[in-house]
Amino acid sequence: MFNNNNFYGEIEGKKIEDYIKDLDYSIDNVEDRINFVKDKLGIHKVNGIETADKIWEDVFTQKGEIKLNTKGIFYIEDLEKPLNYKEFIEWCNENDYIPEEYLYENDYEHKSSWREVGDTSHIKLHLNATDALYSESNVARTLETLASYILAKDKEVSENEEKIKTYNSRELFLRAIKEEATMKELTPNSESTEFAVFKMEKNYKKEIKDKVTAEDVKKYPEVKAYIDAYNINLAEYKALGKKESLTNEESERKYYLKKTLSSLKVDALDTKLAFERPIKWKQALKDNGCPNWDYLDLMDREHIKCLLQIPLNEDLQNDLACIRTDLESLIKRTKFTDRQKEVLDLWMRDIPLYDNKEKNIKGMPYYLGITGQRANELLNLAIDRIINTYIEELEDWYYLNINKGEYKKCSKCGEIKLVQRFQKNGNRYRGSCKECSRK
Structure with missing residues (x-):
């Protein structure tokens, strides 16, 4: 079904x-x-x-089959006019050709004449x-x-395993180096198992190559002349290829035909481009209608909920792709409970919080065996943890770069943290941080 x-x-x-x-x-x-x-x-x-x-x-x-397009136009190299579907079938029957096999062997002109149906x-x-x-x-x-x-319980990766982070953006790479240097100053005795690698940027937006189509052959007689010459040479090249042995003269002819076929393809394309004269942009201009991302608030729960359902994209020249990549990195640095991870994972894959029996849409209650209300609570708790991580990292950046802050070493976890993350006992701060105290 x-x-x-x-x-x-x-x-x-x-x-x-x-x-x-x-x-x-x-x-x-x-x-x-x-x-x-x-x-x-x-x-x-x-x-x-x-x-x-x-x-x-x-x-x-x-399962399926390939059938001819009954509305297609069929070109035969030996005929002076194109054929419709009925005429093409009659011509194949007269010449003992199987229509589908003929089109595959002469696919250069006939790509619009067959289609996949009956799947x-x-x-x-x-x-x-x-x-x-x-x-x-x-x-x-x-x-x-x-x-x-399965992966929710996969703890086989060693905590001491060396982790390599690859950056395609020079800006992100320099930021990572700066963060690493700052952390070494704060915790000189700790040994980091992570290091950043900058991968030289490439033109990841691949060029869309022009090609000669059946429509071009019909539109431009000059292009058709090159294609006709191409098909004549191709037929001779195939005939020589079917022979078991070739004379020296035939071998030289076959070599010449091979070079000629490649040249005719280039000439046909150049002729088409000479007529159409397409514009080749060196660099596309920025879309003036792009959103203003200054209004994005990573402390707003609803903003993060929407961002989480946007798929990751490797186009780092796209503002939204960079924001989504940063959010993914923030999630990896945030600690969740197993249940929160499961709800967050389903939400990122567009699974709704509630079942919809009328539309036969299965939500988190179906997959996790919990109520929709509980799923919503777990999702909000997970997002709140992401926001807390973001605020902590923002505070660290502020007190390291803008306003020199006061730091203290936790007596339990040994990490150096802002004094704001320690509870006060009178006029003094406690030895353990708030996170360790909760544990």
């Missing part, structure tokens, strides 16, 4: 949603969670090879413009939920 790249059917009495019901969150060992998920998926060995329930084999099996796959991996992304399907989200369930 295919529904905009979601699978709502049953295979051998099982639905996709059955695999994330009743997840045992009391399991606190990653290996046990892996075994639990394997049991859920029905993974077992057959002749030494692991297989899962039949639903996972059938749901990804791609009967449960999950469609080869999408067109009207299909939803696979990552948004209920199958992908189910697998992501199982993966998050």
